[in-house]
Amino acid sequence: MSTLGSNQLQPKLGDAYLKLQLDLTTVSALLLDHIQEVLVIPVEQITFMPNMPDCVLGLINRRNKVLWLVDFPQMMGLESLERDVRQYHIAIARLENMLLGLAVEQVRGVIRLTAAEIESPQDDDAPNLKPYLKGRVLEQGESLMVLDAKAIINAPI
Numbered sequence: 001m002s003t004l005g006s007n008q009l010q011p012k013l014g015d016a017y018l019k020l021q022l023d024l025t026t027v028s029a030l031l032l033d034h035i036q037e038v039l040v041i042p043v044e045q046i047t048f049m050p051n052m053p054d055c056v057l058g059l060i061n062r063r064n065k066v067l068w069l070v071d072f073p074q075m076m077g078l079e080s081l082e083r084d085v086r087q088y089h090i091a092i093a094r095l096e097n098m099l100l101g102l103a104v105e106q107v108r109g110v111i112r113l114t115a116a117e118i119e120s121p122q123d124d125d126a127p128n129l130k131p132y133l134k135g136r137v138l139e140q141g142e143s144l145m146v147l148d149a150k151a152i153i154n155a156p157i
Helices: 127-132 148-155
Strands: 016-022 025-029 037-043 056-063 065-071 087-095 098-104 106-113 133-139 142-149
Touching: 016 098, 025 106, 025 133, 025 148, 037 056, 056 087, 056 098, 065 087, 087 106, 087 148, 098 148, 127 133, 127 142, 127 148, 142 148
Parallel strands: 025 142, 065 098
Antiparallel strands: 016 025, 016 106, 037 087, 056 065, 087 098, 133 142
C-alpha cells in the first residue's frame, strides 16, 4: 500500500466563491457567503414593473419573499442579457436581510480563492466594474473580477 503526500489529500484552502459569466468576455466571482441560492427561473415568474431603470427586470417571489431581479451585466455597465429568452440563470445575493436577484449569462460553479491570490484591480480592468470591484484573480488562464456583494446590493440603481 502506497502512501500519498499530505499535499495531495488536502483540499485547496481559501474562501468559496461563486463564478459567474456576465457576458462573453467577463467572468466574475462573488463570495459564496453572500449567495443565498442559485436557480433557473422561467420568464413567466418575473413581474414586470414600469418606470424602473433598464437593468431592472422586475420582481420575483422566492420562498415567500419578494425581491428585485436585475440584469446583472447591464447593471455593471456591460452588454445586456438577451431579453427574448425563456429562462434566466440567477444568483440570489444576500447581505444581512437584503436580497437581490442577479440574472447572469451563466453560473459556472464554485471555486476557492485565498486572499493572497486576489490582486489589486488594474487601471484597465473593466472601468464600469470599479465601484464593485474588490480585485482580480488569474485562474486557469482566465481573469476573474472579484466583486463586492455589499457594494452591489447597495448600488444606487
